[in-house]
Amino acid sequence: MLEEVVDLAAVTVLAVLEQAYFSLQVIYARRKYSVSPPTTTGPPEFERIFRAQANCVEYFPIFITILWTSGVFFSHGLSSVCGLLYLYGRLLYFRGYSQSSQGRLAPLYFSAQVLWVLIGFSSLGVFLSFCRVYLNVDLLQQLSCALGLV
């Protein structure tokens, strides 16, 4: 079981490292633009970096939750690939938003789409398991039979 999800665990560690990188950028921006805690407002350059990190923080638990649900109930390989794409999208988002409000949009849409794919995988995987456990119906097998594959 554990061996099967080592790819999900690797994506998880990468996600944590990415969050650590974003947090460090906010600390550097606080120093550069002289915005001491607890203040969270300042020049637009600082506020964009602050909000970029806040937005990534906000989506981190949703991403981890859906990555593992999708990985465990649907496919750990496909979910890990989506996970890597999401993390790459988030990196582009952070860099884009740091430069301009406009620059955040394209990578934000991209990472949102990847998240929807993971939500789709999770829903499908959980739905199929649900049918198997509670209705005693194996939809995948029935589909194979109906298509004459088995």
Place this chain on the structure above:
Amino acid sequence: MLEEVVDLAAVTVLAVLEQAYFSLQVIYARRKYSVSPPTTTGPPEFERIFRAQANCVEYFPIFITILWTSGVFFSHGLSSVCGLLYLYGRLLYFRGYSQSSQGRLAPLYFSAQVLWVLIGFSSLGVFLSFCRVYLNVDLLQQLSCALGLV
């Protein structure tokens, strides 16, 4: 093992979908009240929706964590029912807060109470497992014996 927790996974997917719905409401509110990122302040109507979503985001990881701890170490059925109640409470909270500051209170108390029930389940489940593993004492069985049930 996986089959046993498919109900927790279903609640988890619902929770993610609910968060996605709240996020979309903030995007609509940003358009409606013309509050462009990175700004997070504006008319009270916007700020209430923004804070409602921020509060739900804040509690999302706590909810998921305690849902699974309670589900795995105490009872997955009871925890899933509590999970559904919590998500329903959060929906009422979001709608109530969108309308008025006062409107958030009743559903906020309700969802907090459900969370405390889940925390109670988790604590009890983990405590009993702890006694079994580290003290080699099965409290549930001893209780049954003491009550003459076994």
Place this chain on the structure above:
Amino acid sequence: MLEEVVDLAAVTVLAVLEQAYFSLQVIYARRKYSVSPPTTTGPPEFERIFRAQANCVEYFPIFITILWTSGVFFSHGLSSVCGLLYLYGRLLYFRGYSQSSQGRLAPLYFSAQVLWVLIGFSSLGVFLSFCRVYLNVDLLQQLSCALGLV
């Protein structure tokens, strides 16, 4: 399997209780300094408590994620001890920040260091599992052989 991670589950329940404590402090501070939701700005005393809790909330999912990755793929005992240290550091951080902006620094650095230790454990554990599963190489065993321990 479940029996092995009961210490991680105990740390998790403690972490949730600590977050509940921080949330209650914000509610008390809102009453004390008359800052009604959705407002999040006010006297510096209130803003420090608000930001202290927001910062702990921000790190909660990262902490839980890395605690379990490290606990499952490296060592549940060592990870639980680190988890307890982290939670203690966060308590000192919250209390320090409530009193002064300066007071948050030492415990913040301490809890960040503990988090880096957990990230190191996770990375190492996942890397070793990765080599075993995908490259069919057991680095730990090879190391033992090289050192003449086996």
